[in-house]
Amino acid sequence: MGAPVVLRIRRANEGNSNAWAELQAHDVQTGLTEDTDYLLSVGRPNARVFVDDVELRRDGSSLFSWRPSFYAGTVVAEVVVPHEEISRYLLDVSPSPSKTGQTEFDAMVADIRDFDQTLLIGTSSATMAFGQEGCTGRYENDILLARLRAYGPSFLDSVETIGRSPHRSLSADIKVLPLSRVRRLHHTSLQDRRLAAIATGRILGSESMDSFQVNSRTSTPTFDTPANRSLFALLLRFRAAVSSVREKVQELKLGAPPDEQRFRVERRLWDLDCLAQRIRQLLFTPLFREITCGETSAAGLTQIAAQPAYSRAYRLGSRALVTALEGDNGSDQLHVPPSWGIYEMWCYLCVAQCVTTLTRVTPIEVAPKAVSAERALRFGLDEKGWLEVLFQATFPALKAPMTRIGWSLSRERRPDIVLVHYGPNGPRALVFDAKWRSGRQNVLDAMESAHIYHDALRIDGAPPAPCLLLLPGQSSVPELEQDAYTYVHGVGAISSVRVEGTGRSRISEVLKAWLTSV
Structure with a gap:
């Protein structure tokens, strides 16, 4: 070393x-x-x-x-x-200070946690602290991979420690033994006429005492205990999880795009193969070769709870297999979206809060109707119909599926936030696209997506209008934020959309005008 x-x-x-x-x-x-x-x-x-x-x-x-x-x-x-x-x-x-400060970025994360912590799970290089309660979020296999690598080595270390001094018990058996080795007779032995002859003092003749065998109770040390069976069952589940995740890694079937996964395959497979090799070695130790079956029982868990070494191993092994993520444990780091992905989610919450304030309606989460989406909130508007607020909506290429009304005239498109109003005159849509950009040239480049969504997307045959960028920085292209510009061209931008920014009030103004227009 x-x-x-x-x-x-x-x-x-x-x-x-x-x-x-x-x-x-x-x-x-x-x-x-x-x-x-x-x-x-x-x-x-x-x-x-x-x-x-x-x-x-x-x-x-x-x-x-x-x-x-x-x-x-x-x-x-x-x-x-x-x-x-x-x-x-x-x-x-x-995060880049030119876009938003660390304090505001942390506030965005806190808002998302309060709304739905599962939205924070992603596939970027960065990680945040999560817990192991509640529901499983997106990217279940990515979560399992992270926890196998985080807790797996410590779990196997603990099992190896147990293997050096395992729990054992005495098994009571009935065996046929020579009379000279018998300590306690079994009651069935009294049926043997020879034993009765010895008890009454009669001589057995030429028959040797050493050849005289009877049933006797014996006890033998064994590792086949409820605690070891429960630990064995956990180790088998751990092995199955390692094998399953390894297959997903090798076939590029995790959450990130395949091109990004390909760069990471070698390192991930190396870690998983190390875990698999250690599991194989453990399964051939005397402890696990003697166990007849792996089963989790109340007796086994009781024995595990009473022994610190077993309790620690079982806790670590269970943590390695959990894919739930509610809570905030500093030692439990899981991958999150990139900063622009967190910004997109926060903008969705911001828009939903603005709609709630304007309509005074509490939304309900529903299955999306117009197009498929990762998240859909519905607002009932009484005689004005109802409003659907979609996050990461998917507009399929060329035509809508039978049960949908949205599609793209070109390839599949995925705007960040789509509002669909089902009113007396039929459905109509508005698009917000969050961009983690700052600076005049970057904003002008980002406007490309607003033009594409305005030209390519269709809801019940009509294009969405307006299509607006949501930007975290201060205004760098004032022309894009004028009502007249948006009215004429159907596209534009809203700046300073951040926790302490003025963009929220501007979003409310745009939504109020859109909801009250015909």
Whole structure:
């Protein structure tokens, strides 16, 4: 084993030696920002560096380049050196200050947690703290992969510790033994005429006493106890989960796009194969080879609760298999959406809150009607019909399915937020598309999506109007935010859509005008 690996990191544009920050294994480096280039150094020529399972590109003989783009949260970095233990570090990445401050970003996350924590599960490099209560969210296999890797090694360590001094009990059996080895006779032995002859003092003749065998009670130490059976059942479930997730990883069937998964396959398979190898070795130990079956029973769980080593192993193994995510446990880190994905969700909540305030109607969550969507809220408007607010709606290419009224004139489109009003004159739609962008040129480029949605989407044959961008930064293209511009062209933008921004009131104005128009 070599000396501990020290990870050094600095901004790529800061060349002086004092700019390097040094991290020991398991340290947390704060002060990093998305959309910024960094250099990493580990001082080992044969080292490989991974960030969120993606191997970093070498920049020279000992430096590695890294750019955290569009996410904020804790990112896991690993340094792999042959024949040495893997060193892990935590990199805390903040959102770009040009878009929104860290405090406001944290407030967005808190709002989403209050509404529905399952919306925070995603596939970016960043992670946040979750719990293990409540419902399973999206990306169930991604959650299971993260927890197998987080808790699996500790679970197997605990099982190996138990294997060195396992729980055992004495099994009571009835065996046929020579009379000289008998300590306690079984009642059926009294039926033997020879035993009766010995008891009455009669001689058995030439028959040897050593050849005289009778039924006797015996006790034998065994590992086949309720506690070990329950632990065995948990280990088998753990093995099945590792095998299932390994197949999903290899076939690129997790939540992220296949191209992103492909970069991560090697590192993920390595971890899963290490777990599988350790499981195979454990199953061939004397402890588990003697167990007749794996079953979880009340007696087994009672015995486990009474023994600290078993209780710890069972707790870790259970954590590794849970895909629920309600709560806030700092040791339970799961992947989240990129920062723009969190912004999209928060904008959806913001729009829903604006509609609630305007209509004074409490929405109910329903299955989407106009088009398929990840989330749908319905507002009843009495004689004005009803309103559907959709998140991540999917408009299929060329034609609508039989039960839907929305489609795209070109390829499939997925606007972030769609409002569909079912009124006396038929359905009509409005689109909001959240963009984690700032600066004049970036905003003008982002307007492309508003034009595409206005031209390509159809609800009951009519295009949505207006189609507006929601932007976190201050106004950089004032023309796009004028009512006259939106009225004439059907597209536009709303700036400062953030927790403490003025965009919320502007959204309310647009919605009020749209809901009251014919």
